[in-house]
Every structure is written in C-alpha cells, then in structure tokens.
Amino acid sequence: MKLSSLVESGAKDLGIRFNLLNVFPSVLLFVFLLTLFWSGAPSNAPELRPVFEKVEGLGAKDGIVLALIILGFALVMQPLQLSLIKFLEGYWQTPLVPMVGHILSFLGTAWHTYRRQKLKEARQKPPALKDITPEEKNRKAVADWELQRRYPLPDRILPTALGNALRAAEDIPQKRYGLDGVVIWSRLYPLLPEKMVAILSDHRNQLDVAARLCSVFFIAALVSAIVLFKYQW
Numbered sequence: 485m486k487l488s489s490l491v492e493s494g495a496k497d498l499g500i501r502f503n504l505l506n507v508f509p510s511v512l513l514f515v516f517l518l519t520l521f522w523s524g525a526p527s528n529a530p531e532l533r534p535v536f537e538k539v540e541g542l543g544a545k546d547g548i549v550l551a552l553i554i555l556g557f558a559l560v561m562q563p564l565q566l567s568l569i570k571f572l573e574g575y576w577q578t579p580l581v582p583m584v585g586h587i588l589s590f591l592g593t594a595w596h597t598y599r600r601q602k603l604k605e606a607r608q609k610p611p612a613l614k615d616i617t618p619e620e621k622n623r624k625a626v627a628d629w630e631l632q633r634r635y636p637l638p639d640r641i642l643p644t645a646l647g648n649a650l651r652a653a654e655d656i657p658q659k660r661y662g663l664d665g666v667v668i669w670s671r672l673y674p675l676l677p678e679k680m681v682a683i684l685s686d687h688r689n690q691l692d693v694a695a696r697l698c699s700v701f702f703i704a705a706l707v708s709a710i711v712l713f714k715y716q717w
Contacts, residue, residue, distance in 0.1 A: 485647075488571055496567050500688060502558070502562065502687060503578075504689060505562075505565065505689065505692050505693055505696055506558035506559070506696070507554065507555065507558045508693075509693070509696040509697055509699075509700045510557050510558045510700075511554055511556045512697075513658050513700045513703060513704060514550070514553070514554050514557070515702050517704070517707060518538075519535050520707065520708065520711060522534055522535045522538040522539075523535050523595070525711045525712055525715075526710075526711040526712070526714075529716075530712065530715070542585070561619055564674060565692060565695075565696070568695050568696065568699055569691075569692070569695055570649070571643060572644060572646050572652060572695050573646055573647030574592060574593075574642035574643040574644035574647040575642075575647075576588050576589050576591065576643070577589065587678070588643065589643045590643075591643070592642070592643020592644060593641055593642065593643045595643075596635070596641050596643065596644075596645070596648055597638070597641050599635075600631065600635045600638070602631055602643065603627045603631040604627075604631060606623065606624060606627035607624050607627040607628040608624075631655075632650050632652070632682065633649065633652055634648055634652055635648050635652055636648060636651035636652045636654070636655045638653060640655070646695075653665070654666055697704055
C-alpha cells in the first residue's frame with residue numbers, strides 16, 4: 485500500500501468530527517507557520533517570492549511527511565479539547581500559576597458581575613409604562629434576553645463570556661423545573677430523538693471548532709509577534 489493512500493484512508497477513518505476539529509485547525513496552523521518561515525523571517529523581512537519557490541520545490545515525499553506530521557499533531561491535541569474548553573470558560577485556578585489565575589479570575593469575574601448588574605438595571609420597568617418609547621421597550625427586551633442567555637446566577641459568574649453563557653444554559657432546567665442540568669443531562673441524552681442529537685452534535689462541533697481556532701489564532705499571533713516585531717507593520 486502506498487504511504488499516501490495510508491494517510492488518506494487513516495484520516496477518513498477517523499471521522500468527520502476529527503477532521504473538522506483537529507486536522508483542519510492543524511493544517512491552518514502549520515501552513516501559516518511554514519509560510520511565515522519560508523518568507524524569510526525572522527532573519528529577513530518577509531516576502532512572498534521565497535514562499536512560492538518553496539511550494540514549487542516540494543515533492544510528493546515532502547507532502548506525505550508534512551501530512552504525517554499534521555496528522556500526528558492532531559492526534560496528540562485531540563485529548564486536550566476538554567481542557568481547552570475549560571480554559572476558555574475561565575477555570576484558571578491551576579496549581580502551576582495559582583496567583584496569576586486568581587488575579588485574572590478576580591478581574592474577569594468583577595467585570596462580568598458589573599455587566600450583569602447593568603443588564604439587570606436596563607431591563608427594569610419604569611414607574612409609568614405608558615411613557616416607554618418603542619426604542620426603550622426594544623432595549624429592555626434585548627437586555628432581558630442577554631441577561632437570561634448570557635449570564636448565570638450571581639454566585640455562579642465566571643471570568644469569561646463563554647463560561648457565563650454555558651453556565652446560563654445549565655441554569656435553565658433549574659429555573660424552569662428545579663432540576664440540576666449537569667446531573668440530568670447524562671441521563672437525558674440517551675433518550676433524545678436522532679434529529680435532536682444531530683442538532684446538538686452540530687452545535688457542539690461548532691463550539692469545539694471555534695475554541696480550537698481561537699487557540700490556533702492565538703499561537704499564530706504570538707509567533708508572528710515574536711518573529712516580526714523588529715520589522716515595520
């Protein structure tokens with residue numbers, strides 16, 4: 485069996501979710517980094533001509549080796565997806581950097597507590613309802629929607645917008661039915677219809693891909709800042 489066929493069949497057997505969540509962001513990151521360094525950085529100011537020359541000089545073996553490296557990187561990064569989501573949610577109390585995590589958590593939580601309070605004040609009805617203009621009514625409706633969908637109860641606020649939105653979703657069963665959403669979800673999920681499972685899987689894939697792309701763009705921006713800081717914008 486040819487090595488190229490093995491790589492192609494292996495990626496296909498891993499499934500659409502793996503390719504979408506792990507392979508695609510890894511390809512973006514590696515292509516960007518290769519383009520950055522093939523352009524002459526950091527020893528020279530970046531130019532596109534060396535990149536085109538490198539691409540034209542690539543052989544089939546080089547492409548296969550690069551595909552294997554990307555596939556291996558994607559496999560290594562797959563188990564870290566849950567940790568990445570937790571980090572983006574704002575769970576920063578890690579034993580490695582406890583002081584930094586505590587400070588960032590305090591600042592983020594204080595900011596979102598302030599925003600939640602502002603939304604709560606914005607949705608409050610004035611004494612005279614007849615004096616409400618259509619614009620004010622619409623503004624209050626938007627504030628009420630954001631408060632319900634983007635923020636949990638005051639004692640459950642996290643330092644990031646993603647963490648607060650997910651916790652707000654967890655609070656919905658508690659508010660409506662008095663049930664703990666985190667506890668009942670694992671028991672409810674196997675009973676859902678196939679169409680509902682497909683919709684939920686699609687939303688989950690969107691969230692995971694967005695989180696992975698955030699990490700990829702952050703790494704790309706960090707490397708770019710280090711490599712290109714001495715050159716003009």
